[in-house]
Amino acid sequence: MTTKVPLVVIVGGGFGGLAAAKGLKRSPVDVLLIDRSNHHVFQPLLYQVATSVLAPGQIASPIRGLLANQTNTSVMLGSMTGVDAASKQVIVDVDDKTGIRISYDYLILATGATHSYFGHNEFATFAPGLKSLSDAESLRNHLLEAFEKAEIEDDPDRRKALMTFVMVGAGPTGVEMASAIAVMTHTTFRKDFRRIDPRSAHIVLADMGTRPLATFSEKLSEAARQRLVSLGVDVLLGKPVQSIDADGVVIGEERIEAKTVVWTAGVAPSPAGKWLECTVDRAGRVRIQPNLSVPDHPDIFVVGDTASLDQDGKPLPGVAQVAMQQGAYAAKSIFRKVIGHPPLPPFRYFDKGNLAVVGKNFAVLQSSGVQLSGFMAWLVWALIHIQFLAESSLKFSVFMQWVWTYLSDKRGARLIIRQRSGS
Numbered sequence: 001m002t003t004k005v006p007l008v009v010i011v012g013g014g015f016g017g018l019a020a021a022k023g024l025k026r027s028p029v030d031v032l033l034i035d036r037s038n039h040h041v042f043q044p045l046l047y048q049v050a051t052s053v054l055a056p057g058q059i060a061s062p063i064r065g066l067l068a069n070q071t072n073t074s075v076m077l078g079s080m081t082g083v084d085a086a087s088k089q090v091i092v093d094v095d096d097k098t099g100i101r102i103s104y105d106y107l108i109l110a111t112g113a114t115h116s117y118f119g120h121n122e123f124a125t126f127a128p129g130l131k132s133l134s135d136a137e138s139l140r141n142h143l144l145e146a147f148e149k150a151e152i153e154d155d156p157d158r159r160k161a162l163m164t165f166v167m168v169g170a171g172p173t174g175v176e177m178a179s180a181i182a183v184m185t186h187t188t189f190r191k192d193f194r195r196i197d198p199r200s201a202h203i204v205l206a207d208m209g210t211r212p213l214a215t216f217s218e219k220l221s222e223a224a225r226q227r228l229v230s231l232g233v234d235v236l237l238g239k240p241v242q243s244i245d246a247d248g249v250v251i252g253e254e255r256i257e258a259k260t261v262v263w264t265a266g267v268a269p270s271p272a273g274k275w276l277e278c279t280v281d282r283a284g285r286v287r288i289q290p291n292l293s294v295p296d297h298p299d300i301f302v303v304g305d306t307a308s309l310d311q312d313g314k315p316l317p318g319v320a321q322v323a324m325q326q327g328a329y330a331a332k333s334i335f336r337k338v339i340g341h342p343p344l345p346p347f348r349y350f351d352k353g354n355l356a357v358v359g360k361n362f363a364v365l366q367s368s369g370v371q372l373s374g375f376m377a378w379l380v381w382a383l384i385h386i387q388f389l390a391e392s393s394l395k396f397s398v399f400m401q402w403v404w405t406y407l408s409d410k411r412g413a414r415l416i417i418r419q420r421s422g423s
C-alpha cells in the first residue's frame with residue numbers, strides 16, 4: 001500500500017482504538033482501523049443484553065458507520081496475528097486469506113483483553129465470561145432457557161439446580177449481573193410462569209476477596225453488599241472456587257448445584273506483548289513508556305486494556321476512561337510528530353470516578369473525594385452511560401428503553417435465539 005501521507009494503522013475498534021481514530025480526524029495522515037469484528041461494543045452495558053433489558057443492537061455500532069464521515073480513515077475487517085516491527089508491517093488474517101502484510105508508519109495497538117481463568121482454563125467450558133456481544137447473547141439464551149426448563153422439570157433437585165445462578169467474581173460485572181438477575185426474577189418474570197416461582201431463584205455472588213467491588217472504598221463496598229443481600233443475592237466472600245463442572249461449582253468446601261455459572265472474575269490482555277516480543281507486566285500487558293510508546297519502538301503505541309502503565313506508583317486500571325484518554329493521547333502524539341511539533345508531556349490519566357449499579361434505583365459512585373450510594377448515584381450512572389454510547393440514535397433508543405423498563409418492569413429482549421437443527 002503506497003501513501004503520500006504517513007499511514008497510521010490502528011488495531012482494535014474498542015474504546016481506545018476508536019478514540020485514537022477520531023483523534024486523527026484532522027491530521028495530515030491516512031488511517032486504517034483493523035478490527036476482527038465489524039462493530040464497536042459498549043461493554044459496560046453487556047450485562048443488560050445478557051439480562052434482556054437491551055437488545056444487542058442498542059449497545060453496539062458498526063465501526064464503518066462510526067467513521068463514515070472521516071474521509072482520511074478506512075476500516076478493515078480482519079484479525080491481527082502478528083507484528084513485524086523491523087519492517088514496520090502488521091500481519092492480518094482476513095477470512096481465508098492468511099498472513100496479509102500491511103505496512104505502517106505509525107501503529108496503535110488497542111486490542112483489549114479477554115477472560116482469564118487464572119490458570120484454570122478447564123472452567124471456561126462450564127463458566128462462560130461476558131466480554132463480547134455474542135457472549136451476552138449466549139448468556140441471555142442460557143438464562144432464559146434455564147427458566148423454561150425449570151418450568152417443565154418435575155424433579156425438585158434438578159429444578160433447584162436450574163434456578164441457581166452463580167457469578168464467580170464480585171467486581172462490577174459480577175455485582176451488576178447478580179443484581180440484574182435478582183431484579184429480573186422479582187419483576188418481569190413474576191407473572192410469566194405457572195409452575196415455578198421465579199422469585200425462588202438462588203442467586204450467588206462468590207469471590208475469594210473479602211468484599212464486593214474491592215476497587216471502591218470499604219464504605220461503598222458495604223453499601224453494595226447490603227443492597228445485594230436485600231435483593232436476595234447470596235454473597236459468598238473469602239472462599240476460592242475449587243472446581244466447576246456441568247452441574248455446579250465447589251466454593252471453599254461447599255458444593256452448589258447450579259446449571260448456570262458465569263465467570264466475572266478476571267481478564268487477560270490480548271497477545272500484543274507476544275506480537276511485539278517486548279517486556280510485559282505480571283498480567284501479560286505491554287509495559288509502555290510514559291508517552292505510551294513501546295520501548296525502542298517510538299512509532300508503536302499501545303493503549304487501553306492491553307497496556308500497562310503506572311501512575312503515582314500504581315498501575316492504571318483496565319477501564320474505558322483510561323483506554324479513551326490513552327487513545328486520544330496517542331493520536332495527538334502522532335499528529336505532533338507528523339507536523340514537526342515538540343512531543344507532548346507524559347500521559348496523565350484524569351480519573352473522573354467509578355460507578356457500579358446494584359439493581360434498580362441503586363448505584364455506588366466514587367469520584368475525587370465524593371462517595372455516594374443509592375438513587376442519586378443510580379441517576380448519575382444512567383446519565384453517564386447514555387452520554388458515552390457511541391451514537392445519538394443509541395442514546396435515544398437506550399434512554400427510551402430504560403424509561404419503559406423502569407415504568408413497566410417489562411423486558412422486550414427476552415428472546416431465545418438459537419439455530420435449530422433440521423427444518
Ligand SMILES: Cc1cc2nc3c(=O)[nH]c(=O)nc-3n(C[C@H](O)[C@H](O)[C@H](O)COP(=O)(O)OP(=O)(O)OC[C@H]3O[C@@H](n4cnc5c(N)ncnc54)[C@H](O)[C@@H]3O)c2cc1C
Binds near residue numbers: 014
Ligand atoms: C462486562 C464488562 C463491563 C465493563 N464495565 C465497565 C464500566 O462500567 N466502566 C468502565 O470504565 N469500564 C468497564 N469495562 C472495561 C472496559 O470495557 C475496558 O476497559 C475497555 O473496553 C478497554 O478498551 P480497549 O480499547 O483497550 O479494548 P476493547 O474496548 O475491548 O476493544 C478491543 C478491540 O480490539 C479488537 N481486537 C482484539 N484482538 C484483535 C485482533 N487480534 N485483531 C483485530 N482486532 C482485535 C476487538 O474486537 C475489540 O473491538 C467493562 C468491561 C466488561 C467486559
